[in-house]
Amino acid sequence: MRKFASAATWICLFLGLSSLVWAESDIKLPVASPFTGQLATFGEGVKNGAELKASEINAAGGINGRSIAISLEDELCDPKEATNVATRLAGDQQVSIVIGHLCSSASLAALPIYRKAKLPAISPASTNPQLGKSSPYYFRNVYKDDFQGAFLARYISEALGWKKVAIFFETNDYSMGLKSAFVEEARKQKVRIVGEEAYTSETTDFTPQLSKFRMLRPDAIFIPGYAPQGTLIISQARKLGLNVGFYGADGLDDEIMLGNPDAEGLLVTTPFLPDGAGPEASGFIEAYRKRFGKEPNWFAANTYDAVGIAARAIEKVGTDREKIREYLASMNSPERGYHGITGLTVFDENGDCLKAAFVKTIRKGQWVSAEKQIK
Amino acid sequence: MDLQYLVDSLSLFFQQFVNGLTVGGVYALIAVGYTMVYGVIELINFAHGEIYMLGAFIAYHLVTVYHVPFFAAVVLTVMLCGLFGILLDRAAYRPLRNAPRLAALITAIGASIFLQNVALIKWGAQIRSFPQTSLPSFFGKTAFQAGDVQIGWLQVFMLLVTFVLMLVLHAIINHTRTGTAMRAIAQDKRTAALMGIHVDRIISFTFAIGSSLGAVAGILVGVFYNALWPTMGYTAGVKAFAAAVLGGIGSVPGAMLGGVVLGVAEVFGAGYISSAYRDGIAYAVMILVILFKPSGILGKSTVQKV
Numbered sequence: 043m044r045k046f047a048s049a050a051t052w053i054c055l056f057l058g059l060s061s062l063v064w065a066e067s068d069i070k071l072p073v074a075s076p077f078t079g080q081l082a083t084f085g086e087g088v089k090n091g092a093e094l095k096a097s098e099i100n101a102a103g104g105i106n107g108r109s110i111a112i113s114l115e116d117e118l119c120d121p122k123e124a125t126n127v128a129t130r131l132a133g134d135q136q137v138s139i140v141i142g143h144l145c146s147s148a149s150l151a152a153l154p155i156y157r158k159a160k161l162p163a164i165s166p167a168s169t170n171p172q173l174g175k176s177s178p179y180y181f182r183n184v185y186k187d188d189f190q191g192a193f194l195a196r197y198i199s200e201a202l203g204w205k206k207v208a209i210f211f212e213t214n215d216y217s218m219g220l221k222s223a224f225v226e227e228a229r230k231q232k233v234r235i236v237g238e239e240a241y242t243s244e245t246t247d248f249t250p251q252l253s254k255f256r257m258l259r260p261d262a263i264f265i266p267g268y269a270p271q272g273t274l275i276i277s278q279a280r281k282l283g284l285n286v287g288f289y290g291a292d293g294l295d296d297e298i299m300l301g302n303p304d305a306e307g308l309l310v311t312t313p314f315l316p317d318g319a320g321p322e323a324s325g326f327i328e329a330y331r332k333r334f335g336k337e338p339n340w341f342a343a344n345t346y347d348a349v350g351i352a353a354r355a356i357e358k359v360g361t362d363r364e365k366i367r368e369y370l371a372s373m374n375s376p377e378r379g380y381h382g383i384t385g386l387t388v389f390d391e392n393g394d395c396l397k398a399a400f401v402k403t404i405r406k407g408q409w410v411s412a413e414k415q416i417k
Numbered sequence: 418m419d420l421q422y423l424v425d426s427l428s429l430f431f432q433q434f435v436n437g438l439t440v441g442g443v444y445a446l447i448a449v450g451y452t453m454v455y456g457v458i459e460l461i462n463f464a465h466g467e468i469y470m471l472g473a474f475i476a477y478h479l480v481t482v483y484h485v486p487f488f489a490a491v492v493l494t495v496m497l498c499g500l501f502g503i504l505l506d507r508a509a510y511r512p513l514r515n516a517p518r519l520a521a522l523i524t525a526i527g528a529s530i531f532l533q534n535v536a537l538i539k540w541g542a543q544i545r546s547f548p549q550t551s552l553p554s555f556f557g558k559t560a561f562q563a564g565d566v567q568i569g570w571l572q573v574f575m576l577l578v579t580f581v582l583m584l585v586l587h588a589i590i591n592h593t594r595t596g597t598a599m600r601a602i603a604q605d606k607r608t609a610a611l612m613g614i615h616v617d618r619i620i621s622f623t624f625a626i627g628s629s630l631g632a633v634a635g636i637l638v639g640v641f642y643n644a645l646w647p648t649m650g651y652t653a654g655v656k657a658f659a660a661a662v663l664g665g666i667g668s669v670p671g672a673m674l675g676g677v678v679l680g681v682a683e684v685f686g687a688g689y690i691s692s693a694y695r696d697g698i699a700y701a702v703m704i705l706v707i708l709f710k711p712s713g714i715l716g717k718s719t720v721q722k723v
Contacts, residue, residue: 213693240693244652246642249436250687250695257429257565270544270646277546277643283559283567298544302643 068111069104069356070134071096071349074127074142074152075167076119083297084144087341088166089114090334092141094342095349098329105357110349117143121151128152132159138361139163139352141345146170146216153177162367164351166344169292171219174392181370181393183348183384187216190291190311191223191266193399197311198289199231201401201414204261208237210251210275212267220266220291236260241271248275252282262287269296273305280304295340300407308404309412314340314384315400318411323383340384347382354380428566433688434681439572439641441680442579446634447657448664448672449586450627456603456667457623459518463525464505465631466654467532470647472498472632473639474540480551487552491636495629502628503621511617529650536647546643556640575637582630583673590669595622603667656699663703665716674714679703 077085100109117123140163149168157177165182198204211217236258239251289309330338359365379388401412479490556571590596601609639645664675686698
């Protein structure tokens with residue numbers, strides 16, 4: 043009996059130790075994004091998408107027998123916090139690749155630190171055009187703002203036949219970048235821009251500008267800004283009797299819009315649509331619904347794929363930072379690209395990618411895919 | 418073609434003027450609160466913008482959580498905010514009545530930050546809006562339309578409410594005993610006390626009136642722009658304070674006029690010059706006026722008592 047007990051102790055000890063050894067050789071995969079604060083709702087999709095992909099990889103045996111351990115790095119979408127997080131990750135030798143960041147401003151702050159530490163990063167959501175060309179270590183599996191702007195110009199002209207539009211933009215980099223890309227493509231599409239007005243982020247009264255637009259009789263108003271102001275603009279326009287279409291980019295893609303009855307029919311671009319995605323996404327959508335009890339948004343879908351890309355890189359070349367970067371940079375043709383739930387991801391020489399954009403709209407207080415989509 | 422252009426520009430001018438009056442009326446309602454308090458105790462009550470914000474939120478809370486009918490909610494909110502103004506004075510300012518003015522000013526800033534954070538905890542950071550069904554249906558209807566000019570009932574209602582409240586306030590200040598007492602305190606607090614005026618009670622009353630008007634402004638703005646958020650009091654407060662200074666701080670008609678002038682200048686600046694520099698234009702107007710008339714449009718230039 044005593045012998046048995048001691049044998050059991052040994053077995054337990056061995057198992058315990060071995061599990062410790064296993065835990066140590068988990069592959070640490072940091073995901074940097076705002077998880078608290080004002081933009082926590084965006085971060086929630088990032089967190090869910092990353093955890094879902096990691097648990098699926100681990101359930102299938104991990105990467106070459108090692109599991110992935112996601113670590114959530116909260117940076118509040120604040121450039122200062124992002125710098126702190128990036129510095130910590132750059133110094134951690136167990137980290138071979140970072141998934142993040144979400145906000146372009148946080149990405150811009152973290153980027154020089156990763157470049158210096160030769161640490162590759164894949165952003166699932168930062169759309170600022172400057173990012174990719176600023177560092178060979180920065181990749182993203184989301185399109186850029188200049189693409190979004192040009193895409194919207196093509197969409198309204200080709201799919202909707204709107205030829206007379208007004209632009210109501212915010213005085214920041216994001217909004218003005220989108221606007222200039224839109225204007226350039228609109229010219230080619232023979233779309234007339236009848237008026238351009240600006241606002242600052244503290245503005246709450248948009249009636250003077252909207253009154254001006256009313257006189258210009260546009261088919262639609264383009265709002266390349268963010269949802270908090272966007273929802274006010276749309277409501278005030280309706281109060282002034284301005285019955286035109288409204289459209290914008292990912293900045294307007296927020297739940298606030300769903301609570302605003304005036305925003306019915308608003309069109310926005312999105313990298314991913316649950317009800318318009320290809321067959322490759324159906325498993326993901328189902329698993330996501332089951333685990334989190336809600337529809338996946340594009341943050342979740344893009345993060346899911348970013349984790350997949352990182353996992354494949356580690357599987358192919360191991361955890362050396364430089365080798366991972368080389369591998370990602372070599373994903374430059376459709377054959378070497380990554381087929382994920384958001385379609386094919388191929389990196390160009392800047393680490394940017396060209397991916398399809400979709401258009402969604404609000405119907406009865408819900409986001410649904412717009413009737414017409416263009417290639 | 419030319420005639421069409423003329424009609425268009427005239428109607429745009431008229432529309433912008435009404436827009437400016439609406440915004441200006443709101444500034445005036447808030448500015449009166451600043452100016453009255455300054456008149457009696459020479460304190461710039463920086464927490465006044467937060468009372469305006471609380472007005473909007475309390476009405477929102479009553480309407481959405483307790484399903485109080487809109488107009489009843491407005492009356493209740495105005496009363497609550499009036500009480501709240503008294504409480505603010507009792508808790509934060511009265512203990513410092515004889516302290517250096519800087520101490521009271523810092524306390525006012527502290528109270529402002531405190532109230533903002535209370536609202537942030539209670540209602541969260543995101544923008545909220547009154548549910549359409551809770552508002553009187555005539556708000557959404559058009560009151561007046563001629564060509565491209567369109568003015569909604571809500572805008573008419575806002576202008577009317579502002580105008581009536583200003584008349585009532587004018588009557589209170591100039592034709593009641595309390596109003597006379599307020600003016601006496603504004604002139605000389607100590608002498609007023611010697612004449613048997615209950616100074617603290619009158620100061621409380623001043624806070625109550627200013628806060629009630631601020632609450633009305635908050636509700637009107639919350640409904641008109643369809644949005645309320647915890648930091649809304651800050652920008653509105655700064656603008657209204659500028660309006661009070663423009664009109665001559667301490668002068669109630671001055672605050673009314675200052676609010677309207679600032680609102681119209683802002684809207685015309687945004688409509689005719691450049692919308693990106695709207696606030697810049699509004700403040701430039703203010704600076705110009707102050708340069709030429711340092712006491713404000715209706716302010717009395719008094720020699721500093723030594």
